[in-house]
Amino acid sequence: xxxVYAGCRMPRKDFYYNKAKVEGYRSRASFKLKQIDEAHxxxxxxxxxxxxxxxxxxxLQVAKELSGSGVVIGVDLQKIEPLEGxxxxxxxxxxxxxxEKITPLIKDxxxxxxxxxxxxxxxxxxxxxxxxxxxxNITGEYSLxxxxxxxxxxxxxxxxxxxxxxxxxxxxxxxxxxxxxxxxEDLNEQFETVKVFGPKASRKxxxxxxxxxxxxxxxxxxxGERIKVKIVEEGKRGDGVANIEGYTxxxxxxxxxxxxEIEIEEIRLRFGFAKICS
Numbered sequence: 003x004x005x006v007y008a009g010c011r012m013p014r015k016d017f018y019y020n021k022a023k024v025e026g027y028r029s030r031a032s033f034k035l036k037q038i039d040e041a042h043x044x045x046x047x048x049x050x051x052x053x054x055x056x057x058x059x060x061x062l063q064v065a066k067e068l069s070g071s072g073v074v075i076g077v078d079l080q081k082i083e084p085l086e087g088x089x090x091x092x093x094x095x096x097x098x099x100x101x102e103k104i105t106p107l108i109k110d111x112x113x114x115x116x117x118x119x120x121x122x123x124x125x126x127x128x129x130x131x132x133x134x135x136x137x138x139n140i141t142g143e144y145s146l147x148x149x150x151x152x153x154x155x156x157x158x159x160x161x162x163x164x165x166x167x168x169x170x171x172x173x174x175x176x177x178x179x180x181x182x183x184x185x186x187e188d189l190n191e192q193f194e195t196v197k198v199f200g201p202k203a204s205r206k207x208x209x210x211x212x213x214x215x216x217x218x219x220x221x222x223x224x225x226g227e228r229i230k231v232k233i234v235e236e237g238k239r240g241d242g243v244a245n246i247e248g249y250t251x252x253x254x255x256x257x258x259x260x261x262x263e264i265e266i267e268e269i270r271l272r273f274g275f276a277k278i279c280s
Contacts, residue, residue, distance in 0.1 A: 018030035018203045027063055027064075028058040028060045028063060029059075029060035030060070032060035032061065032063055033202075034061075034135075034201040034203045035064045036203075037201040037202055038199060041199060042197070042214045044171045044214065044216065045069055045131055046068070046069070047069060047071075047072070048070060049068075049069045049072045050072050050074075050111045050130050051065045051072060051073070051074045051075065051129070051130065051132075051133065052076075052077065052104075052129055052132050052161070052165060053065060053077070053133040053135075054078075054133065054134040054135075054158050054161060055077075055134060055136035055137070056077060056090070056133075056135075057076075057078040057079075057081070057082045058080075059076065059083065059085055059088075061133055061135055062076045062085055062088050063085065065133065066087055066088055073111050074087065074088045074089070075089045075091065075104065076088060076089070076090045077104075078090075078092065079093065080092070091103055095157075095158075096160075096161075108127065108165065111129070127164065127166055127167055127170075128165075129167060129170060131170060131171045131173070132158065132162040132165060132171075133173050134154070134155065134158035134161075134174035136157070136158060136174070136175065137151060137175060137177075137210070138153075138154060144179070148178070148180070148181060149181060151177040151210075152177075152182065154176075155176040159172065159174065159192075162215075163218075166218040168218060169217050169271050170217075171215060171216045171217070172213075172215040172218070173212055173213070174212065174215075175210050175212055176210070176211060177210055178198075178211050179209070185213070189215050191225070192215070192218065192219055193216060193217050193219060194216060194217030194219060195214075195215070197214045198212070198213060199211065199213075199214050217270075217271050219269055222246055222247040223246055223266045223269065224266060225267065225268065226266065228264070228265050229246065229263070229264060229266070230263050230264075231244035231251070231253070231261075231264055232244065233257060233258050233259060233262065234258065235258060241253060241254045242254070242256025242257055242260060242262075244276075249273070249274065250272065250274070251264070251274045251276050252275050252276070253275075253277070253278060254277070255277075262279075263278070263279040264276035264277065264278055264279060265279050
Protein backbone atom coordinates (compact mmCIF):
# COMPACT_ATOMS: atom_id res chain seq x y z
CA UNK A 3 0.00 0.00 0.00
CA UNK A 4 1.27 3.48 -0.87
CA UNK A 5 0.58 6.78 0.82
CA VAL A 6 -0.35 9.60 -1.54
CA TYR A 7 0.37 13.16 -0.51
CA ALA A 8 -0.34 16.27 -2.62
CA GLY A 9 -0.46 14.18 -5.76
CA CYS A 10 2.91 12.48 -5.12
CA ARG A 11 3.50 8.84 -4.35
CA MET A 12 5.71 8.31 -1.32
CA PRO A 13 7.02 5.10 0.24
CA ARG A 14 5.88 4.88 3.85
CA LYS A 15 9.42 4.49 5.16
CA ASP A 16 10.36 7.88 3.63
CA PHE A 17 7.10 9.66 4.40
CA TYR A 18 8.51 12.66 6.29
CA TYR A 19 11.53 13.02 4.02
CA ASN A 20 9.29 13.23 0.97
CA LYS A 21 6.71 15.36 2.74
CA ALA A 22 9.45 17.89 3.53
CA LYS A 23 10.40 18.01 -0.16
CA VAL A 24 6.78 18.53 -1.20
CA GLU A 25 6.12 21.28 1.36
CA GLY A 26 9.40 23.10 0.84
CA TYR A 27 11.12 22.30 4.13
CA ARG A 28 14.86 21.74 4.26
CA SER A 29 14.70 18.54 6.29
CA ARG A 30 12.32 15.94 7.74
CA ALA A 31 13.27 17.40 11.15
CA SER A 32 10.86 20.27 10.45
CA PHE A 33 8.00 17.93 11.30
CA LYS A 34 9.60 16.97 14.61
CA LEU A 35 9.41 20.60 15.74
CA LYS A 36 5.90 20.94 14.36
CA GLN A 37 4.78 17.89 16.34
CA ILE A 38 6.57 19.09 19.47
CA ASP A 39 4.78 22.42 19.25
CA GLU A 40 1.39 20.85 18.52
CA ALA A 41 1.73 18.66 21.61
CA HIS A 42 3.34 21.15 24.01
CA UNK A 43 2.75 24.71 22.69
CA UNK A 44 6.38 25.84 23.04
CA UNK A 45 6.50 28.67 20.45
CA UNK A 46 4.12 31.61 20.29
CA UNK A 47 3.66 34.65 18.09
CA UNK A 48 6.41 37.28 18.42
CA UNK A 49 8.69 34.95 20.40
CA UNK A 50 12.43 35.50 20.11
CA UNK A 51 14.14 32.19 19.34
CA UNK A 52 17.67 30.79 19.12
CA UNK A 53 18.21 27.47 17.36
CA UNK A 54 21.48 25.67 18.15
CA UNK A 55 22.81 23.24 15.56
CA UNK A 56 20.40 24.81 13.09
CA UNK A 57 21.77 23.56 9.73
CA UNK A 58 20.33 22.98 7.21
CA UNK A 59 17.50 25.15 8.57
CA UNK A 60 14.40 22.97 8.86
CA UNK A 61 13.73 24.03 12.44
CA LEU A 62 14.42 27.68 11.57
CA GLN A 63 11.70 27.56 8.92
CA VAL A 64 9.15 26.24 11.40
CA ALA A 65 10.30 28.60 14.17
CA LYS A 66 9.80 31.57 11.85
CA GLU A 67 6.36 30.36 10.79
CA LEU A 68 5.23 29.94 14.39
CA SER A 69 6.76 33.15 15.77
CA GLY A 70 5.68 35.43 12.93
CA SER A 71 7.46 38.74 13.44
CA GLY A 72 9.60 37.36 16.27
CA VAL A 73 13.39 37.38 15.98
CA VAL A 74 14.82 33.97 14.95
CA ILE A 75 18.56 33.27 15.18
CA GLY A 76 20.25 30.11 13.92
CA VAL A 77 23.74 29.00 14.95
CA ASP A 78 25.73 26.12 13.48
CA LEU A 79 29.29 25.12 12.63
CA GLN A 80 28.05 24.40 9.11
CA LYS A 81 26.91 27.08 6.69
CA ILE A 82 23.18 27.74 6.73
CA GLU A 83 21.77 28.95 3.44
CA PRO A 84 19.94 32.29 3.89
CA LEU A 85 16.33 32.28 5.05
CA GLU A 86 14.10 35.32 4.81
CA GLY A 87 13.62 36.95 8.19
CA UNK A 88 16.15 34.72 9.94
CA UNK A 89 19.60 35.68 11.25
CA UNK A 90 22.22 32.95 10.80
CA UNK A 91 25.63 32.75 12.47
CA UNK A 92 28.32 30.23 11.61
CA UNK A 93 30.25 28.92 14.58
CA UNK A 94 30.14 27.16 17.95
CA UNK A 95 27.71 28.72 20.43
CA UNK A 96 30.09 27.89 23.30
CA UNK A 97 32.84 29.93 21.64
CA UNK A 98 33.39 33.37 23.14
CA UNK A 99 33.61 35.04 19.71
CA UNK A 100 30.23 33.65 18.68
CA UNK A 101 28.65 34.82 21.92
CA GLU A 102 30.03 38.29 21.18
CA LYS A 103 28.30 38.24 17.78
CA ILE A 104 25.00 37.35 19.43
CA THR A 105 25.31 39.99 22.19
CA PRO A 106 24.21 43.02 20.08
CA LEU A 107 21.28 41.00 18.71
CA ILE A 108 20.22 40.10 22.24
CA LYS A 109 20.55 43.71 23.37
CA ASP A 110 18.38 44.86 20.49
CA UNK A 111 15.70 42.29 21.32
CA UNK A 112 15.71 43.36 24.97
CA UNK A 113 15.29 47.02 24.08
CA UNK A 114 12.46 46.34 21.63
CA UNK A 115 10.61 44.16 24.13
CA UNK A 116 10.94 46.77 26.89
CA UNK A 117 11.28 43.90 29.35
CA UNK A 118 9.57 44.37 32.69
CA UNK A 119 11.97 45.81 35.23
CA UNK A 120 11.01 43.93 38.37
CA UNK A 121 13.73 42.00 40.20
CA UNK A 122 12.75 38.59 38.84
CA UNK A 123 12.84 39.72 35.20
CA UNK A 124 16.09 41.63 35.67
CA UNK A 125 17.88 38.31 36.25
CA UNK A 126 16.68 36.83 32.97
CA UNK A 127 17.50 37.24 29.31
CA UNK A 128 15.23 38.32 26.43
CA UNK A 129 15.00 35.00 24.55
CA UNK A 130 11.67 33.17 24.78
CA UNK A 131 12.77 29.83 23.33
CA UNK A 132 16.08 28.01 22.97
CA UNK A 133 16.02 25.06 20.58
CA UNK A 134 18.66 22.39 20.14
CA UNK A 135 18.64 19.55 17.65
CA UNK A 136 22.35 18.94 18.26
CA UNK A 137 23.53 15.35 17.88
CA UNK A 138 27.00 13.77 18.12
CA ASN A 139 28.76 12.03 15.26
CA ILE A 140 27.54 8.44 15.59
CA THR A 141 30.23 5.90 16.46
CA GLY A 142 27.95 2.86 16.68
CA GLU A 143 28.90 2.32 20.33
CA TYR A 144 25.63 3.21 22.00
CA SER A 145 26.88 4.04 25.49
CA LEU A 146 29.39 6.47 24.00
CA UNK A 147 26.89 8.04 21.61
CA UNK A 148 24.38 8.41 24.46
CA UNK A 149 26.95 10.07 26.73
CA UNK A 150 27.97 12.48 23.98
CA UNK A 151 24.36 13.39 23.27
CA UNK A 152 23.80 14.17 26.95
CA UNK A 153 26.94 16.32 26.92
CA UNK A 154 25.64 18.30 23.93
CA UNK A 155 22.26 18.69 25.61
CA UNK A 156 23.98 20.08 28.69
CA UNK A 157 25.94 22.52 26.52
CA UNK A 158 22.65 23.77 25.06
CA UNK A 159 21.17 23.83 28.58
CA UNK A 160 23.96 26.18 29.67
CA UNK A 161 23.16 28.52 26.79
CA UNK A 162 19.48 28.41 27.72
CA UNK A 163 20.24 29.42 31.31
CA UNK A 164 22.23 32.41 30.03
CA UNK A 165 19.70 33.65 27.49
CA UNK A 166 16.15 32.59 28.44
CA UNK A 167 13.68 35.05 29.87
CA UNK A 168 11.69 34.32 33.01
CA UNK A 169 9.13 31.72 31.90
CA UNK A 170 11.03 30.84 28.71
CA UNK A 171 11.15 27.38 27.10
CA UNK A 172 14.00 25.01 26.23
CA UNK A 173 13.67 22.07 23.81
CA UNK A 174 16.60 19.75 23.12
CA UNK A 175 17.39 16.38 21.60
CA UNK A 176 19.07 13.63 23.58
CA UNK A 177 19.57 9.90 23.06
CA UNK A 178 17.70 7.90 25.66
CA UNK A 179 19.86 6.03 28.16
CA UNK A 180 21.09 5.70 31.72
CA UNK A 181 22.38 9.27 32.04
CA UNK A 182 19.05 10.87 31.20
CA UNK A 183 17.63 10.68 34.74
CA UNK A 184 20.33 12.93 36.21
CA UNK A 185 19.87 15.32 33.29
CA UNK A 186 16.14 15.50 34.00
CA GLU A 187 16.80 16.17 37.68
CA ASP A 188 18.99 19.15 36.77
CA LEU A 189 16.46 20.45 34.26
CA ASN A 190 13.67 20.21 36.83
CA GLU A 191 15.59 22.54 39.12
CA GLN A 192 15.48 25.28 36.48
CA PHE A 193 12.06 24.87 34.83
CA GLU A 194 8.49 24.67 36.07
CA THR A 195 7.73 21.56 34.00
CA VAL A 196 9.97 19.03 32.24
CA LYS A 197 8.72 16.23 29.97
CA VAL A 198 10.24 13.71 27.58
CA PHE A 199 8.62 13.49 24.16
CA GLY A 200 9.15 11.31 21.07
CA PRO A 201 7.81 12.90 17.86
CA LYS A 202 6.29 10.57 15.26
CA ALA A 203 8.61 12.15 12.68
CA SER A 204 11.64 10.58 14.38
CA ARG A 205 12.83 7.44 12.65
CA LYS A 206 11.48 4.28 14.29
CA UNK A 207 14.96 2.86 14.78
CA UNK A 208 16.20 6.05 16.45
CA UNK A 209 16.68 6.31 20.23
CA UNK A 210 16.32 10.11 20.13
CA UNK A 211 13.85 11.86 22.39
CA UNK A 212 13.32 15.52 23.18
CA UNK A 213 13.29 17.17 26.59
CA UNK A 214 10.48 19.74 26.70
CA UNK A 215 11.30 22.26 29.43
CA UNK A 216 8.72 24.99 30.01
CA UNK A 217 8.74 27.94 32.37
CA UNK A 218 12.31 29.03 33.08
CA UNK A 219 12.53 29.75 36.81
CA UNK A 220 14.53 32.78 37.94
CA UNK A 221 13.26 32.95 41.51
CA UNK A 222 15.80 34.26 44.07
CA UNK A 223 15.40 31.10 46.18
CA UNK A 224 15.94 27.35 45.68
CA UNK A 225 14.06 24.30 46.90
CA GLY A 226 15.44 23.23 50.28
CA GLU A 227 16.91 26.66 51.02
CA ARG A 228 16.35 28.03 54.53
CA ILE A 229 15.89 31.75 55.03
CA LYS A 230 14.53 34.18 57.65
CA VAL A 231 11.60 36.27 56.44
CA LYS A 232 8.99 38.68 57.72
CA ILE A 233 5.35 37.92 56.94
CA VAL A 234 3.99 41.08 55.31
CA GLU A 235 0.43 40.10 54.36
CA GLU A 236 -2.18 37.35 54.39
CA GLY A 237 -3.06 35.29 51.32
CA LYS A 238 -6.61 34.52 50.17
CA ARG A 239 -6.48 31.12 51.87
CA GLY A 240 -5.11 32.48 55.12
CA ASP A 241 -1.44 31.66 54.45
CA GLY A 242 1.22 34.11 55.52
CA VAL A 243 2.94 35.89 52.62
CA ALA A 244 6.62 36.83 52.49
CA ASN A 245 8.28 38.91 49.78
CA ILE A 246 11.82 37.83 48.82
CA GLU A 247 13.44 40.18 46.29
CA GLY A 248 10.13 40.70 44.52
CA TYR A 249 9.17 37.01 44.67
CA THR A 250 6.07 35.91 46.60
CA UNK A 251 6.33 32.97 49.00
CA UNK A 252 3.29 31.53 50.78
CA UNK A 253 3.91 30.24 54.31
CA UNK A 254 1.05 28.22 55.87
CA UNK A 255 0.66 28.78 59.61
CA UNK A 256 2.39 32.19 59.64
CA UNK A 257 0.70 35.50 60.45
CA UNK A 258 1.32 39.11 59.51
CA UNK A 259 4.25 40.53 61.46
CA UNK A 260 5.86 37.14 62.22
CA UNK A 261 9.61 36.89 61.75
CA UNK A 262 10.23 33.22 60.95
CA GLU A 263 12.78 30.87 59.45
CA ILE A 264 11.29 29.02 56.48
CA GLU A 265 12.34 26.21 54.16
CA ILE A 266 11.42 26.52 50.47
CA GLU A 267 9.39 23.48 49.36
CA GLU A 268 8.06 24.39 45.91
CA ILE A 269 8.90 27.00 43.28
CA ARG A 270 6.61 28.20 40.50
CA LEU A 271 6.89 31.04 38.00
CA ARG A 272 5.07 33.70 40.01
CA PHE A 273 5.19 32.34 43.54
CA GLY A 274 6.51 29.60 45.78
CA PHE A 275 5.58 27.68 48.94
CA ALA A 276 7.53 27.17 52.15
CA LYS A 277 7.13 25.63 55.58
CA ILE A 278 8.10 27.07 58.93
CA CYS A 279 11.27 25.40 60.23
CA SER A 280 10.75 23.68 63.58
